Amino acid sequence: MAFEGLTSRLQNVFGKLRGRGKLTEDDVNEAMREVRLALLEADVNFKVVKDFIAKVKEKAVGQEVLKSFTPAMVVIDIVNKELTELMGGTQAKLAKSNKPPTVVLMAGLQGAGKTTLTGKLANLLKTQNHKPLLVAGDIYRPAAIKQLEVLGGQIGVPVFTLGDKVSPVEIAKRGVQQAKEQGNDYVLIDTAGRLQIDEALMDEIKQIHDAVDPDEVLLVVDAMTGQEAVNVAQSFHEKLELTGVVLTKLDGDTRGGAALSVKAVTGCPIKFASTGEKIDQLEAFHPDRMASRILGMGDMLSLIEKAQANIDADKAAEMERKMRTAEFTLEDFLEQMEQVRKMGPLDQLLDMMPGMNKLKNMPNFKVDEKQIARTEAIVKSMTRQEKLKPDLINFSRRKRIAAGSGTTVADVNRLLRQFEDMKKMMKQFSGLMGPGGKGPKGGMKALKNMLGKGKGGMKFPF
Amino acid sequence: MSFFKRLRESIASKTEAVTSKFKEGLAKTRSVLTDRVAELFTRRKKIDDAFFEELEEILIGADVGVNTVMELIENLRAEVKKRKIEDPSELQPILSEKLMDLLRGSGEDASLKMDPDGITVILFVGVNGVGKTTTIGKLAWRFKQQGKSVLLAAGDTFRAGAIEQLEVWGQRAGVDVIRQEAGSDPAAVMFDAVREAKKRGVDVLLCDTAGRLQNKVNLMEELAKIHRVIQREIPGAPHETLLVLDAATGQNALQQAKLFGEKSGVTGLVLTKLDGTAKGGIVIAIRHEMALPVKFVGLGEKMDDLQEFDPEQFVHALFAGLAGNGENEGE
Numbered sequence: 001m002a003f004e005g006l007t008s009r010l011q012n013v014f015g016k017l018r019g020r021g022k023l024t025e026d027d028v029n030e031a032m033r034e035v036r037l038a039l040l041e042a043d044v045n046f047k048v049v050k051d052f053i054a055k056v057k058e059k060a061v062g063q064e065v066l067k068s069f070t071p072a073m074v075v076i077d078i079v080n081k082e083l084t085e086l087m088g089g090t091q092a093k094l095a096k097s098n099k100p101p102t103v104v105l106m107a108g109l110q111g112a113g114k115t116t117l118t119g120k121l122a123n124l125l126k127t128q129n130h131k132p133l134l135v136a137g138d139i140y141r142p143a144a145i146k147q148l149e150v151l152g153g154q155i156g157v158p159v160f161t162l163g164d165k166v167s168p169v170e171i172a173k174r175g176v177q178q179a180k181e182q183g184n185d186y187v188l189i190d191t192a193g194r195l196q197i198d199e200a201l202m203d204e205i206k207q208i209h210d211a212v213d214p215d216e217v218l219l220v221v222d223a224m225t226g227q228e229a230v231n232v233a234q235s236f237h238e239k240l241e242l243t244g245v246v247l248t249k250l251d252g253d254t255r256g257g258a259a260l261s262v263k264a265v266t267g268c269p270i271k272f273a274s275t276g277e278k279i280d281q282l283e284a285f286h287p288d289r290m291a292s293r294i295l296g297m298g299d300m301l302s303l304i305e306k307a308q309a310n311i312d313a314d315k316a317a318e319m320e321r322k323m324r325t326a327e328f329t330l331e332d333f334l335e336q337m338e339q340v341r342k343m344g345p346l347d348q349l350l351d352m353m354p355g356m357n358k359l360k361n362m363p364n365f366k367v368d369e370k371q372i373a374r375t376e377a378i379v380k381s382m383t384r385q386e387k388l389k390p391d392l393i394n395f396s397r398r399k400r401i402a403a404g405s406g407t408t409v410a411d412v413n414r415l416l417r418q419f420e421d422m423k424k425m426m427k428q429f430s431g432l433m434g435p436g437g438k439g440p441k442g443g444m445k446a447l448k449n450m451l452g453k454g455k456g457g458m459k460f461p462f
Numbered sequence: 463m464s465f466f467k468r469l470r471e472s473i474a475s476k477t478e479a480v481t482s483k484f485k486e487g488l489a490k491t492r493s494v495l496t497d498r499v500a501e502l503f504t505r506r507k508k509i510d511d512a513f514f515e516e517l518e519e520i521l522i523g524a525d526v527g528v529n530t531v532m533e534l535i536e537n538l539r540a541e542v543k544k545r546k547i548e549d550p551s552e553l554q555p556i557l558s559e560k561l562m563d564l565l566r567g568s569g570e571d572a573s574l575k576m577d578p579d580g581i582t583v584i585l586f587v588g589v590n591g592v593g594k595t596t597t598i599g600k601l602a603w604r605f606k607q608q609g610k611s612v613l614l615a616a617g618d619t620f621r622a623g624a625i626e627q628l629e630v631w632g633q634r635a636g637v638d639v640i641r642q643e644a645g646s647d648p649a650a651v652m653f654d655a656v657r658e659a660k661k662r663g664v665d666v667l668l669c670d671t672a673g674r675l676q677n678k679v680n681l682m683e684e685l686a687k688i689h690r691v692i693q694r695e696i697p698g699a700p701h702e703t704l705l706v707l708d709a710a711t712g713q714n715a716l717q718q719a720k721l722f723g724e725k726s727g728v729t730g731l732v733l734t735k736l737d738g739t740a741k742g743g744i745v746i747a748i749r750h751e752m753a754l755p756v757k758f759v760g761l762g763e764k765m766d767d768l769q770e771f772d773p774e775q776f777v778h779a780l781f782a783g784l785a786g787n788g789e790n791e792g793e
Contacts, residue, residue: 041528043712046519110735111591111708116621142599142630147623150644154622195735222591226525226712226744249590252675254714277590277620 028060035079043257045230048086048264056082080291086260087287092269094121095216095243100185101133103176103212107205107236108220110193113248115144117220117274118190119151120282125186127280132157133184135175137208138192139164148190155279158184168192172208189214196235209240217242218271221258223250229258230265237266244271247285251275259290328423330387334379337372377405378415390416484775487737487761495524495743503554509542513550517557525712527747534560564750566773573770574757575701575729576666581659583667583692583699587685587726588706589718590673593734593760595624597706598668599631600768601758606635610665615655616641617648617688618672628670634765648672648684649691656695669700676721685726702729704757707744709736715744719752733771734760745776 032053039049059078096102104121106114115138122132134152136159138144145161152159160175172189179187191208194201209217219242221229236242245262250273263270270285322328379387381404386393393401393416395409402409498520506513514535521531537560538553547553576582584601586594598614605612614632616639618624625641632639640655652669659667671688674681692699705728707715722728733745736759745756756771 037528040522041713043525043714046523050519109710111593113591115623119622141627143623143626145623146626147621150622195737222708222710224589224708224711224714226710226715227523228525228710228712232710249675251677252589252714253677253717254712257712 028057032057039257039260042260043224043226043229043254045227045257045261045265048230048261051264052082052086052260083260083291084288086264087290088263088269088285092244092271093284094271097215101176101179101187102185102216103187103189103214104216104218105172105189105205105209105212105214105240106191106218106220107240107242108193109195109222109232110141112193112220112222113274114138114193114220115147115151115190117246117248117272117282118148118188119155120274120279121272122152122157122186122188123155123279124282125188126155126157130186131184132186132188133175133179133182134159135172135187135189136161137168137171137175137189139166139168139171140192144190144192151279158182168204169207169211173211176212187212196232202235202239206239216244219245219262219266219268221245221247221262223247223256223258223273224252224254225258230261233262233266233268237268242266242268244268246270246272246274248274251281256290259285263287330379330382330390330419331384333419333422334376334387337376341372374405374407374411375415378402378407378412381405390419481775483761483767483769484772487759487767487769488776495520495526499557500554503550506550509548509550509553514539521743524743525747526743527713527716527751530564530747530750533750534564561746564746565776577698577701581656581664581667581696581699582701583656583659583669583696585669585671585689585692585700585703585726586706586732587671587703587722587728588673589675589708590621592673592706592708592711594618594673594706595627595631595670597704597732597734597758597760597768598628598670599635600760600765602631602637602668603635603765604768605666605668606637611662612637612666612668613655613659613662613664614639615652615667615669617651617655617670619644619646619648619651620672624670624672649687652688652691653695656692656699660696676718682721682725685722689726702757703727704730704732705754706732706734707748709733709744709760711744713747715748716751719748719754723752723754728754730755730757732756732758732760732768737761737767 035056036049036053039052040046044052056078059082094104106118108114118134122134125132134148134157136145136148138148145164149159149161160171160178162171162174168191175189176187178184189208189212191205192201194205196202217240219233219236221233225232233242233245245266245268247256247259247270250256250259259270262268270287273283273285275281275283322332378401381401382393386397386401393412398409398412402412405412499517502513502516502520506516517538518531518535521534522528526534534557538557541547541556542553545552574582574584586598588594595618602612602614612635614628614637616625616628618628619642622644625639625644629639629641640651640658642651642654648671655667655669669688669692671685672681674685676682689700689703703726705719705722707718711718719728719731731748731754733756748754749756756773758768759771759776761767761769
């Protein structure tokens with residue numbers, strides 16, 4: 001593997017720290033060197049990294065980490081807090097004008113994903129019962145207008161266009177005018193991609209800005225951008241007084257250092273993150289979650305949110321009891337699997353789990369939804385008795401199950417073995433999560449607290 | 463430094479126009495990377511840890527990959543020790559030469575592999591928004607200028623407006639586009655396109671594909687399928703599979719090269735938007751860490767701004783300033 005994720009990298013560093021009782025200043029320095037490297041490899045701008053490391057070092061010393069009982073936890077905590085702050089502190093929402101329509105102007109380099117994002121944002125606003133109008137201001141890229149029209153058609157949002165022969169300034173002006181006349185409360189103006197050093201085009205977008213006086217100016221940044229992200233953000237900020245940033249293509253395997261840099265350099269909050277190709281895959285950006293994800297604590301908050309939206313609390317409570325008392329059967333297993341699948345694509349869920357990034361990067365580990373379907377088929381081919389007492393399943397039953405599910409006996413064997421292992425693991429896991437038991441990670445504890453307060457409470461068998 | 467003289471002579475034999483394209487397109491990279499290195503070497507009077515750290519930052523700041531930079535710095539430290547160098551100015555030519563070695567690689571042929579007798583099929587792959595369709599448009603124009611007959615395959619059936627975008631480029635270049643409806647199976651489009659190309663007996667078939675992130679297993683499998691379909695119809699095709707990379711991409715570019723390489727057998731790279739960014743640096747990392755040649759670079763927005771990558775031109779455009787200094791020191 002050429003790269004380990006930033007997450008696993010930091011885990012390695014602090015794993016070393018965690019293993020020791022006491023820390024010397026050299027240990028902290030060594031850890032900081034690793035953090036620095038990891039951040040640089042994640043494309044965080046080197047100036048930002050420098051400041052960051054200096055800050056963390058200073059705080060680490062100030063808090064007498066060296067004498068603390070669990071110094072590693074203190075260091076992680078400081079790094080976590082500083083990361084969160086670097087990415088914007090608390091969550092920022094989309095602006096809303098007192099005098100509708102609220103005008104939103106998009107800006108960014110070519111290929112950052114402005115047009116797609118404009119469509120996604122309109123979709124989001126529409127689901128919130130707003131009446132957005134899309135304005136096709138990219139007259140340069142071939143078929144950019146057509147792209148926006150198709151997106152608008154998909155989500156049922158009107159698109160204002162004057163073709164590609166009218167100046168974008170005029171298009172923007174008349175677009176806003178039409179929104180006023182037709183009572184749209186949001187106007188989203190798509191613009192052509194431009195390099196921050198292209199003076200003519202930068203002047204043009206400035207003119208658009210002056211003509212429509214937007215309430216929100218969003219810079220669309222590709223999450224894969226390297227060191228240049230800082231220069232791009234700075235130039236656009238100087239010209240347009242940005243009010244926010246949107247990160248796109250965050251569902252890739254990029255480590256997203258751009259997210260860290262952009263806010264630090266411009267002071268603009270990151271308002272949204274685009275996490276997939278479908279029109280509804282746009283999420284509010286949560287700096288705290290991103291920070292703990294980077295630190296290897298997993299994005300537990302997002303996971304909990306997803307789980308709560310999809311999992312029946314009573315069923316979950318019952319499941320938890322079964323798991324603790326090891327009454328868990330193959331039938332429960334099947335149900336559990338269905339519940340988990342409802343939360344979304346498995347690889348995305350795994351991304352949010354602490355430590356799972358490491359697993360994902362292993363060469364022979366592949367998230368395969370088909371495999372899950374096969375597993376389901378196998379379990380469904382069992383009789384109820386077999387599901388309750390897997391010990392019953394002898395060779396001839398295995399053969400029947402394999403034939404019934406279109407798999408092989410080897411597949412059935414593997415599943416049964418996995419199920420046994422899982423049961424064993426669950427016992428350990430529930431011991432870990434039980435009262436008085438201390439989870440190894442802060443995220444676990446937070447999860448437990450969260451769940452304790454919620455009705456029923458639930459735990460995950462993975 | 464006879465090395466620089468040789469470089470200059472070999473470049474002098476090339477046309478002025480191409481040289482100036484490279485020089486203009488890389489002006490920003492030069493000012494960020496080369497000028498800052500030169501400034502560092504004149505300002506610092508001693509070679510110490512602070513010196514190396516600053517050098518490291520300049521190189522990383524230009525997106526030369528972290529691994530590559532670390533290796534480079536290690537090498538330099540070793541040289542300093544071995545040769546007992548104290549003055550930074552003595553180290554400068556060593557750095558220049560090492561950087562250029564990295565860029566030149568093993569000196570493989572950067573030109574496209576063409577089938578002189580039959581149809582040459584070139585498949586374009588890459589993540590979203592890197593400029594695949596635009597590159598195909600420019601390349602179609604280029605082949606057309608060379609008097610070749612060209613056909614385009616609209617394989618991006620996913621993104622809204624992608625087919626229309628390719629058609630506009632087709633009109634500009636005067637080239638036909640084979641297409642199906644949006645949302646159809648891209649492998650089927652390729653099948654049609656290859657059949658049509660055979661029927662018409664064209665020289666070059668350029669195949670567009672939808673942008674995809676390299677960690678999406680299913681989409682990458684789709685790419686492998688497209689590859690198979692083309693191969694089945696024309697043995698030996700695609701003759702080139704070009705990974706299109708946005709020059710502003712950071713370290714993720716290496717990951718892209720790796721994963722696309724595994725799934726679609728990438729044979730070369732196209733580096734786009736190199737003019738606007740300070741980041742020629744990633745070229746150094748890619749050449750060092752991947753065994754893939756850079757075939758084309760996008761140095762501007764005009765039709766003819768897609769240039770064949772010429773390592774010597776690239777080196778010259780980047781390090782002209784450094785070379786001059788190095789020679790003065792030597793004399």
